[in-house]
Amino acid sequence: MNNNLLKGKKGIIFGALDEKSIAWITALRCHEEGAMIVLSNASVAIRMGEIEKLAEKISAPVIPCDVSKAEEVENLIIKSMEYFGGGFDFVLHSIGMSMNVRKGRHYTELDYDYNSKTLDISSISLHRVLASCMKHDAINEWGSVVALSYIAAQRIFPDYNEMADAKSLLESVARSFGYHYGVKKKVRVNTISQSPTKTTAGTGVKGFDGFISFAEKMSPLGNASAADCANYIVMMFSDLTKMVTMQNLFHDGGFSYTGVSQSVIEQMEK
Numbered sequence: 001m002n003n004n005l006l007k008g009k010k011g012i013i014f015g016a017l018d019e020k021s022i023a024w025i026t027a028l029r030c031h032e033e034g035a036m037i038v039l040s041n042a043s044v045a046i047r048m049g050e051i052e053k054l055a056e057k058i059s060a061p062v063i064p065c066d067v068s069k070a071e072e073v074e075n076l077i078i079k080s081m082e083y084f085g086g087g088f089d090f091v092l093h094s095i096g097m098s099m100n101v102r103k104g105r106h107y108t109e110l111d112y113d114y115n116s117k118t119l120d121i122s123s124i125s126l127h128r129v130l131a132s133c134m135k136h137d138a139i140n141e142w143g144s145v146v147a148l149s150y151i152a153a154q155r156i157f158p159d160y161n162e163m164a165d166a167k168s169l170l171e172s173v174a175r176s177f178g179y180h181y182g183v184k185k186k187v188r189v190n191t192i193s194q195s196p197t198k199t200t201a202g203t204g205v206k207g208f209d210g211f212i213s214f215a216e217k218m219s220p221l222g223n224a225s226a227a228d229c230a231n232y233i234v235m236m237f238s239d240l241t242k243m244v245t246m247q248n249l250f251h252d253g254g255f256s257y258t259g260v261s262q263s264v265i266e267q268m269e270k
């Protein structure tokens with residue numbers, strides 16, 4: 001499917017680790033729609049993952065960047081502008097990492113050093129990227145920035161652990177920076193709150209299989225796939241959504257507004 005929705009547009013996509021990554025599938029869709037792309041991930045993920053395969057497919061450079069390091073973010077923005085020959089039009093922040101989840105620590109017994117690292121990588125990094133873009137006047141007028149979130153930012157999902165707080169903070173940064181970037185340069189900033197999706201980050205959540213089938217049963221349209229998410233992101237990067245900013249947009253087949261579904265009631269009656 002190619003509607004040339006992103007013809008002439010340029011952007012940075014963070015977070016493609018392997019072909020299951022939402023960022024990977026989105027990069028392919030953006031390329032299909034005519035965009036020119038710079039791929040980025042942390043050096044360790046570039047070594048361990050398969051991003052070079054994707055880079056070859058879409059003829060994109062891969063510029064390493066650990067988003068918790070200001071100098072690496074600066075370097076990425078400057079190098080991307082050199083590659084594009086000026087400013088660019090979109091950024092996808094598809095990054096999440098929880099140190100406490102990795103180390104198997106319960107939410108009530110968080111290690112606070114790990115916790116700061118989690119919030120820094122998963123949430124404050126959006127601020128760091130936007131601040132660097134603003135400093136270098138890197139994003140063109142009417143540009144679009146999307147970060148990926150999850151409904152645990154609003155409602156409790158016990159095993160989502162500290163990532164719930166990270167997503168609340170991420171959504172808040174999108175709103176706050178969205179205000180300032182909107183006033184300064186008409187750049188829009190939004191989060192997309194995606195259904196549970198089988199990726200490396202997704203399956204890191206304890207009890208993920210139960211979690212994903214519960215969401216499937218609770219959503220009138222079923223769970224949104226990574227491919228559906230990629231389509232939504234393409235629309236958010238296109239000029240068709242120019243007046244949408246500072247929003248958290250649910251992309252979850254209706255899960256967020258469903259109290260209970262017939263399918264879950266029937267399951268409970270068994």
Ligand SMILES: NC(=O)c1ccc[n+]([C@@H]2O[C@H](COP(=O)([O-])OP(=O)(O)OC[C@H]3O[C@@H](n4cnc5c(N)ncnc54)[C@H](O)[C@@H]3O)[C@@H](O)[C@H]2O)c1
Nearest residue numbers: 015017021022045066067095096148196197199200201202
């Ligand atoms: N999979 C789901 O169920 C789901 C649901 C809603 C939202 N999300 C969000 O979608 C986004 C993408 O995750 P995914 O599911 O595609 O999994 P993924 O594991 O493929 O992607 C996560 C990416 O974050 C990158 N990353 C981690 N630390 C980094 C750092 N310091 N610097 C730069 N990059 C770093 C990883 O290398 C990886 O590429 C995340 O924000 C995640 O929380 C996922």
